[in-house]
Amino acid sequence: MNDLAKRRAQRSQWQADDERQLQQALHIEVPEQLADRIMVKVAVSQKRSQFPAWMGIAAALLMTVGSYFGLQYQGPGVPLTAHEAMNHLFHEKAALQASVIPLSGAQLSERSDNLGADWVKQLGSVVFAEDCRVFMRKSVHLIIATPEGKITLLYSFGNPLDDNAEQHFQQQGFYGRIYRTPSAQWALIAANPSALKHHSREINQLLASR
């Protein structure tokens, strides 16, 4: 091999080394189970997009008119807000299929829009968090994985859920409990009743301490 060929070979070797190093530098680690979280998010958005904004406005108008006539006639009420809360449970199947990993404290704060939902970490691992609206109220939708099964928690400012909500959850084959404080409301819903029963005392204690 002459000098020119040697120099060319050396140069292409250096270039190959540079490219390999560049590839190595760009190849950063991808968060674990990101694909699972994406699929859950897509499933959530899919269901959400089935309820366009005009339906929310129409529901608000119906509720306003309904509450006016409700004062005139105390017939059996339709727990519209509980029904809406149930609409948030479509993700359960997707979330159960996806073996999502717990969110970090920072991720939870960020995704729950810093609504102060950190306390739920004491119940179990938070595997899903998303800010949302329950009957026009700013809310946070969380899924907590407990040893007894997953619990969905809807944390809303104000008190958008009515007293019939728990009954409505049961009619849909779920077990739900509503907890209230002066400024907010927590709806905890699970497919497995023991998940809620197991944590009800703990939740009461946590809320009492707030």
Next chain:
Amino acid sequence: MDQTAAFNALVRAYHSDLYRYAYWLSHDAAIAEDCVQETFVRAWRNWQQLRDQSKVKAWLLTILRREHARIYQRQPQAEHLDVDEMTFPAPEPHDDTQVQQLRSLIAQLPLEYREPLLMQLVVGLSGEQIGEVLGLEKNAVMVRLHRAREKLKQMANVQFPASQQESS
């Protein structure tokens, strides 16, 4: 294969490349993850509009770039990140110092050079495909790719002269 299964396969195939791309655009792991999640949400909504399956990577990348721009419109202050404040992923045991230095240089590379480089090396697009995404001629893309590498070398000579001597 039904549509959902096909889309989930797409997520599994491309989420890593898109995450890395978003990370190198934003230098922030949380923003990168949000960006990729939103990209796939939008991709799913517009899935029917994708006529040519062979262009799926470039299509996803176009959505991701728009999503990233949207996030930065909401957080304009993030545009002015100081390189010293950027967080890089924790080094892997096999990462050597040069790789870490290279990461800091890539982060400083102007966007007009960084993006084509990422499209080529992270996403695996050809010069022509990069041109389609960026709205450039293939020749202009090749020039940018060459300049990106040259610029990295120049920056390395200025910022890490000792390690450059060691390596040569």
